[in-house]
Amino acid sequence: MIDTITWMGLFNESTQVAAAIDELHTLGIPEDKMEVMTGVPYPEGALGRHREWLSLPYIVLAGAGAGFLFGLFLSAITPHLYRLDVGGHPPVGLPPAAVITFVFTMMATIVSTFLGVLWEMNFPHFGPTPYHKLVTDGFLVLLLEFPAALEAEVRRILEAHRVHHLGEPERMPL
Amino acid sequence: MSDVRQPAADPQPPPIEGAKVESPNSVVEYSERLLLAERTDSEINQAVLQPMIQTGRGFWILVSILGAIVAWGVYAWGYLVYWGIGVSGKNRPVYWTLFITTFVFWIGISHAGTMISAVLRLLKADWRRPITRGAEAMTAFALMMAGLYPLIHLGRVWKFYWMIPYPNNRFMWPNFQSPLMWDLVAISTYLIGSTLYLYLALIPDMAMARDHTGSWRYILYRALALGWRGTEGEWQKLHRALSIFSVAIIPIFLSVHSIVSWDFAVTIQPRWHSTIFAPYFVVGAIYSGLSALASILVLVRKGMRLQEFLRAEHFDSLGKLVLVAGLFWTYFWFAGFLVEWYGNEPVTRELIHEEVAGRLAPLFYLQMGANLIPLGLLIFKKVRTRPGMLLATTLLVNVGMYTERLLIVIGSLQRNHIPFNWGTYRPTWVEISIVAMTFAGFALLYTLFSRIVPYVPVWEIKEGRLRYTMRRIGRLLVPTAAEIE
Numbered sequence: 001m002i003d004t005i006t007w008m009g010l011f012n013e014s015t016q017v018a019a020a021i022d023e024l025h026t027l028g029i030p031e032d033k034m035e036v037m038t039g040v041p042y043p044e045g046a047l048g049r050h051r052e053w054l055s056l057p058y059i060v061l062a063g064a065g066a067g068f069l070f071g072l073f074l075s076a077i078t079p080h081l082y083r084l085d086v087g088g089h090p091p092v093g094l095p096p097a098a099v100i101t102f103v104f105t106m107m108a109t110i111v112s113t114f115l116g117v118l119w120e121m122n123f124p125h126f127g128p129t130p131y132h133k134l135v136t137d138g139f140l141v142l143l144l145e146f147p148a149a150l151e152a153e154v155r156r157i158l159e160a161h162r163v164h165h166l167g168e169p170e171r172m173p174l
Numbered sequence: 175m176s177d178v179r180q181p182a183a184d185p186q187p188p189p190i191e192g193a194k195v196e197s198p199n200s201v202v203e204y205s206e207r208l209l210l211a212e213r214t215d216s217e218i219n220q221a222v223l224q225p226m227i228q229t230g231r232g233f234w235i236l237v238s239i240l241g242a243i244v245a246w247g248v249y250a251w252g253y254l255v256y257w258g259i260g261v262s263g264k265n266r267p268v269y270w271t272l273f274i275t276t277f278v279f280w281i282g283i284s285h286a287g288t289m290i291s292a293v294l295r296l297l298k299a300d301w302r303r304p305i306t307r308g309a310e311a312m313t314a315f316a317l318m319m320a321g322l323y324p325l326i327h328l329g330r331v332w333k334f335y336w337m338i339p340y341p342n343n344r345f346m347w348p349n350f351q352s353p354l355m356w357d358l359v360a361i362s363t364y365l366i367g368s369t370l371y372l373y374l375a376l377i378p379d380m381a382m383a384r385d386h387t388g389s390w391r392y393i394l395y396r397a398l399a400l401g402w403r404g405t406e407g408e409w410q411k412l413h414r415a416l417s418i419f420s421v422a423i424i425p426i427f428l429s430v431h432s433i434v435s436w437d438f439a440v441t442i443q444p445r446w447h448s449t450i451f452a453p454y455f456v457v458g459a460i461y462s463g464l465s466a467l468a469s470i471l472v473l474v475r476k477g478m479r480l481q482e483f484l485r486a487e488h489f490d491s492l493g494k495l496v497l498v499a500g501l502f503w504t505y506f507w508f509a510g511f512l513v514e515w516y517g518n519e520p521v522t523r524e525l526i527h528e529e530v531a532g533r534l535a536p537l538f539y540l541q542m543g544a545n546l547i548p549l550g551l552l553i554f555k556k557v558r559t560r561p562g563m564l565l566a567t568t569l570l571v572n573v574g575m576y577t578e579r580l581l582i583v584i585g586s587l588q589r590n591h592i593p594f595n596w597g598t599y600r601p602t603w604v605e606i607s608i609v610a611m612t613f614a615g616f617a618l619l620y621t622l623f624s625r626i627v628p629y630v631p632v633w634e635i636k637e638g639r640l641r642y643t644m645r646r647i648g649r650l651l652v653p654t655a656a657e658i659e
Contacts (some may be wrong), residue, residue, distance in 0.1 A: 035405055035406075036405065036406050037403050037404045037405050038404050038406075038409070039215055039378075039382070039404055039633065039636065040215075040633060040636040040637050040640060041409035041412070041413060041633070041637055042406070042409070042640070044410060047406065049406055051410070052406075052407050052410055052411075054410070054411060054414055056411065056414055056415060056418070057414075057418070060418055074339055074347070074350050075350045075351075078339075078341070078347035078350065079347075079349075079350070079351065081341065081345045081346075081347065082341075082344055082345050082346040082347070089351075092351070093351055096350065096351040096352075096353075096356070097350075097351075099356050099429075099433065100350045100355075100356065100359060102425075102429065103356065103359045103360050103363050103426075103429060103433075104359065104363075106363055106367070106422060106425060106426045106429070107359075107362070107363040107366065107367070109418075109422045110363070110366060110367040110370060110371075110419065110422055110423065110426070111366065111370070113370075113415055113418045113419055113422065114370040114374065114415070116415070117374070117411050117412065117414070117415035118400070120411050121400075121407070121408050121411050121412075123400040123401055123402075124400040124401055125400070125401035126396070126400075126401050127401075129401065129403065131403050133385040133386075135385075135403070135404050136215070136219065136381060136382040136385045136386070136404070137214075137215050137216040137219065137385075138214060138215030138216060138636075174381075174384075174396065174399065174401040174402070174403065
């Protein structure tokens with residue numbers, strides 16, 4: 001016997017999706033059982049969903065810290081490993097050290113932002129995944145999982161909000 | 175045969191009331207702004223993908239010519255490596271020549287791309303949307319060309335690895351107190367940052383292209399889309415990452431040209447040893463970079479028939495930015511020149527005389543004319559909004575900026591504090607060929623990029639469209655923008 005059902009519905013209008021999500025919440029389907037896919041970034045909260053907590057800023061800070069330390073090592077420590085005194089200059093000058101430390105800090109910030117966001121998005125992910133190609137043609141796709149007992153109610157709510165193409169999702173390699 | 179897949183027939187979006195029904199291939203003239211145009215998302219996808227895929231004979235002729243110039247330049251570089259750096263016109267005292275001049279020029283060109291994208295993204299300026307990708311690509315390719323010059327300039331290119339930060343067997347590290355090492359690190363950082371920034375914003379459009387193409391393009395776009403589906407979480411994370419990138423990359427782009435200027439300014443060479451050099455170089459880079467961007471956008475718009483996306487309003491805004499950057503450049507140039515002229519230091523006086531009334535006078539007046547005349551022209555809206563006039567004006571700016579770098583690098587080196595060590599310089603065919611190689615290489619990479627990657631950021635255009643609606647104020651129907659970012 002099937003305990004849960006997974007459906008995918010296509011919508012034209014964002015307001016219809018938001019209203020449908022609100023009613024599905026009321027029906028008892030939790031947040032983590034619904035996923036919306038769009039071809040355009042809608043404002044946070046526009047579709048009635050909660051904002052996700054991101055660890056990206058902390059990853060970036062950690063990366064920047066590591067870059068700062070590496071830059072400091074190159075500019076302030078390496079001249080002491082094989083000391084060459086030149087023309088009355090100190091082996092480590094503060095202005096040149098500041099330049100190198102700054103540039104390595106920024107390089108690590110950039111690289112950690114990129115790697116951090118890929119890690120947060122779980123990318124790359126090429127395996128079969130529920131998806132519909134009409135997402136990039138402007139349709140909004142609502143993917144939801146719910147107890148089989150709620151099938152009739154869920155269908156009624158989605159059809160009331162003018163869903164297209166309601167059915168089991170196709171899992172396609174991305 | 176085109177390998178663009180048409181959108182699935184079922185289900186069809188309901189027709190928008192009042193929408194124009196046009197073939198995706200036709201160029202539709204809208205009287206209203208693009209962001210308000212009643213195009214469906216599917217039509218916008220097709221309008222961007224079609225010019226990428228339909229390449230005519232002109233495209234292949236262009237690629238062949240550029241490829242031939244690059245091949246000749248590679249031969250010249252090989253000749254230089256085989257016979258040694260003596261085949262260039264380098265001498266004492268002119269030890270930095272056409273290579274370093276062109277290096278500074280390409281670094282300058284690379285500046286505007288990131289600036290236009292990152293700064294305007296932070297300021298939420300909507301007119302940036304169709305031009306950001308072209309600008310970011312310009313940065314990446316210009317930096318690649320710039321990055322070749324330190325290798326070429328070395329002569330013994332196989333010794334390049336000495337600059338990579340790792341110790342030799344005596345634990346001697348590269349000298350990070352040297353501005354030449356700062357150059358390497360800063361350019362690498364900017365190249366990595368610009369490329370990642372370009373790619374990150376490209377992921378949703380790679381997914382769009384993946385969903386609408388077949389054959390080798392599908393394989394390529396699928397790999398580059400990394401499995402993008404457009405979930406709310408993915409959009410939120412992408413937005414956050416792009417915001418962080420926009421903030422982080424601005425000090426990087428400022429630092430890169432500052433560091434390039436310090437290559438000159440930390441020496442005691444007359445006319446180089448100046449505290450104003452860093453901001454002067456940065457402003458000059460923005461001036462030449464914005465001008466190059468305007469020229470490129472005009473050419474790509476014509477070549478790819480993107481008139482619907484790259485419109486007069488975009489050129490107008492870009493033209494205003496070029497004008498402002500040019501005014502700043504004039505101010506900084508005059509501030510530096512005035513102080514040096516007033517100081518009347520003998521070698522500086524000789525150099526200024528050479529420029530104003532001596533052998534370098536033709537270059538000096540070319541520099542001033544080509545940089546200042548466009549400022550007078552860009553005041554007029556007609557010049558900013560007519561692509562042909564804007565192209566001519568901005569090309570003139572870059573002739574002026576290249577000449578400026580010639581005067582700074584080669585002109586200044588001909589005179590120094592030791593009069594018996596004064597000299598002159600003439601470029602050789604090897605140097606000219608290698609410089610031509612980088613110009614052709616840039617054009618070739620850019621041309622190929624525009625046919626492989628959606629040149630217009632489709633998702634950003636669609637996002638911008640979400641922002642706008644029309645509101646009646648008195649007798650007028652005016653566009654109003656919603657705060658959604």
